Amino acid sequence: MTRVALARALAALGGSLWPPLAALAFALAVSAGIVAAIGESPAAVLPLLFRQGLGSLDGFARVLFDATPLVLTGLSVAWAFRGGLFNIGAEGQLYVGAFCAAGLALALPGLPRWLALPAAVLAAALGGALWGAIPGWLRARFGVHEVINTIMLNFIAVGLTGYLVQRYLKEPGQMIPHTPRIAASYHLHPFAESAAGRALGLSPANPLGPSLLIALAAALAVWALLRWSVAGYRLRAVGQGPEAARQAGIPVGRVTWQAMAMSGALAGLVGVHDVLLYRHRFLDNFSSGLGFLGIAVALMGRNHPLGILLAALLFGFFSTGALEIDIFTEVPRELVVVLQALIILAVVSIGELAARARRRRRRAS
């Protein structure tokens, strides 16, 4: 009995593990082909993707730093996916979250530290939640598909925050469109500044910090909510069949906008990482597609928190590896962007083809 259950669990695990791994293998193989085609050695170039991260604890900490925002945007996209919603607005939501965190810190610089940090974290989450709730509400109220509205809101978020920074919040005498530094009471401090971090051998410039713990806590919370909470149960029910969920008395409209709000809140927490830990200010146009990479992370991680952690880690390796490739080879670092795009295409294609094969087998038997 238990052996059967164990075998089933293993089969399920294998079933969900092999498409991402096959996709990774496919994308790496194509990348190797590209590298070979431009006359460089794949065996010399591709290992660079993992060299820094695996070479030292300091390098691995940098991978974790780059993975942190991807965990959050990955969770954001996955939460919406679980409710049958496609949030391609994480990019906009994280801008609003970051802007709210920085705005609060600039508006109330005198707040004591014990209040400043939680308030800024809350501001980031609420900003993102607001930006996510808009398309959720439009979907629930008017039946407008959330995809178009989240795309539109991405542009509006970047434009609006950029305008506010340029017009009202720009640091005086600066060409760079960013706000002044926020007060020290709002800063999160990198691990490298602590005694433990120094003892572990992190270099003084290593940026990894407590935002990683927030991302991990978010992953744990998402896992627990999906598994045990009423909200998580309703979300999954609506995701699997809104009509059936409605028949069962679940308020589908409310679940929909709340799902998008939660999704936005998770993306908004990127503001904690970027503003409170890394930059200590809001920079216009700071995110180079973290929200879109979140889609890749969610798909690669199969919308499961554990899978998302692993996928974000992988993409963190790519991010540090891109720099290595840039510095040590003639291959442009944009190879990594191509690699990431190929991974998305491959993982969803393999998933669909596998599902089709399963359907065919079932019909045949």
Place this chain on the structure above:
Amino acid sequence: MSILLGLLLGTLRTATPLLFAGLGGMFSERAGVVNIALEGILLVGAFSAAAAAIATGSLAAALLAAMLGGLLLAALHALVTLRFGVDQIVSGVALNMLAMGATEFLMWLLYGSGANSPRIALAAPGGERGLGQLLVELPPLTWLALAAVPACGWLLFATRFGLRLRAAGEHPEAVASLGLSVLRLRLAAVLLSGALPGLGGAFLSLGAGYFVKNMSAGRGYIALAALIFGRWRPGGLLAACLLFGFAESLQGQLQLPWLPLRFVQMLPYLLTMVALAGAIGRSRPPAALGRPFRRD
């Protein structure tokens, strides 16, 4: 007078890439396939045109390359969504990422810079003076885009091919029950949504005189917005593209201090959200839009 003329020229120029991309998107969406890869297709078209123009110095080669580049990305979209049944939005997101990475990658390889290509030697449109010069001043591609609107409308609404194509987007089961191939119709539509926007991309790079990293700058999404705002019809699309183009060139010509450029740039997105929510009459997408069609 010269301001008005400048506005008119600016409007038409800004609208040109939007029109090409929007017309392409119209075929694809009318056939039931969402194509948010329009953004990437514009980018690839712009790059291909620039690369071909720099290599050969020929306008014809540049336009052909732009269409082929767009076609290639659209063919990938068709393969992944129609053949494998992958979600159309996911595929579009990935293809946009691919276009961004691949064009920048090739820029480094070919020109040793990720920012912009060398100058394209083809003649760029000159300065503007006098109404009589309108004919000469407007780039030929703008005329082509304007002519393509009724042509595409005719193809979509007055031919058997167009009728079947729209049926594939409204009620694919009915098309299949007539013994027609939904997938083949959708394939044709998706390929059209690669070739036409490719020309829009060519307009961007040839008009600017060089290719710049990420030069599509969201125009593919604006075209999508114009398509929705124009209710998936050629006339509506034209009106929306002209409106968006007008707003942007108004800002460019008049430099109104009370109207920040970033708000003007946000306008298409805001209007689209409002239109979709039903404030200006219902904007209804094709019934089977985004739904994969399976024979089994």
